[in-house]
Amino acid sequence: MKATRTGLLIVTAAVAxxxxxxxxxxxxxxxxxxxxxEDQTVQIYFEPDQAEVTPEGRGVIAExxxxxxxxxxxxxxxxxxxxxxxxxxxxxxxxxxxAQSVTAALVAxxxxxxxxxxxxxxxxxxxxxxxxxxPLRRRADVTLHMAK
Numbered sequence: 824m825k826a827t828r829t830g831l832l833i834v835t836a837a838v839a840x841x842x843x844x845x846x847x848x849x850x851x852x853x854x855x856x857x858x859x860x861e862d863q864t865v866q867i868y869f870e871p872d873q874a875e876v877t878p879e880g881r882g883v884i885a886e887x888x889x890x891x892x893x894x895x896x897x898x899x900x901x902x903x904x905x906x907x908x909x910x911x912x913x914x915x916x917x918x919x920x921x922a923q924s925v926t927a928a929l930v931a932x933x934x935x936x937x938x939x940x941x942x943x944x945x946x947x948x949x950x951x952x953x954x955x956x957x958p959l960r961r962r963a964d965v966t967l968h969m970a971k
Contacts (some may be wrong), residue, residue, distance in 0.1 A: 860893070860894035860895070860969045860970055860971045861969065862966060862967060862968050862969060863887065863890055863966070863967045863969070864964060864965065864966045864967075865883050865884075865886075865887045865964075865965050865967075866883075866962045866963070866964055866965070867880040867883055867884065867921075867925050867928075867962055867963045867965060868880065868959065868961060868962045869921055869961045869962060869963075870961070871906075871961060872917065873961075874917060874920035874921045874923075874924050875924060876924050876925060876928045880925070880928070881928060881932075884925070884928050884929055884932050884934075884965075885932055887929075887932075887934070887965065887967060888929075888932045888933065888934045890967065891934060891935060891967060891969060894969040894970065894971060895935075895937075895969065895970045895971065896934065896935050896937065896967055896968070896969055897937055897938070897968045897969065897970055898937060898938045898939075898940060898968040899926075899929060899934065899938070899939050899940070899965065899966070899967055899968070900939075900940045900942075900964075900965070900966040900968065901922045901925050901926050901929070901939065901940070901941045901942070901963055901964070901965050902922065902942050902943070902944060902963060902964045903917075903918035903919055903920070903921035903922030903923075903925070903941075903942070903943040903944065903963045904918050904921070904943075904944050904945075904946075904948075904949070904960045904961070904962055904963065904964065905917050905918040905921075905944075905945050905946050905949065905960060905961065906946060906949055906956065906960045906961055907946045907949035907950045907956040907957070907960070908956070909946075911945060911946055914945045914946040915943060915944075915945030915946070916945075917945075918943040918944055918945045918946075918963075919943040921943075921961075921962070921963045922941045922942065922943050922963050923941065924963075925963040925965060926939055926941050929965070934967075946960070
């Protein structure tokens with residue numbers, strides 16, 4: 824009888840401990856950790872020769888806006904880029920339009936920013952030193968400068 828009680832106590836303790844883990848797992852899913860408030864960079868990609876933010880790009884912007892919750896956004900830097908192919912003047916203009924399009928989408932997403940810095944690089948930097956074109960430069964880089 825004593826061995827049965829001991830076995831029952833061991834099983835009861837194991838079940839109780841397993842229940843504690845389940846409670847901890849559920850708590851971790853529902854209790855949010857405090858925001859880290861560190862600078863974050865996201866990239867918004869575009870279709871070739873386009874400056875309109877895609878639905879996927881809007882999703883990335885929405886997630887970026889969520890990352891800022893609980894933080895102070897001191898500044899947002901937006902840099903429009905373009906591929907190396909084509910006319911350099913046209914690529915610079917396209918990268919400006921991309922940066923402006925992303926900035927408008929960030930504002931529409933109600934991203935709280937003290938200041939926006941918007942720039943365009945065109946195809947500058949799209950070719951490596953050995954003459955190879957850098958892939959996927961059809962984007963705008965967004966850096967969120969945050970503090971607690």
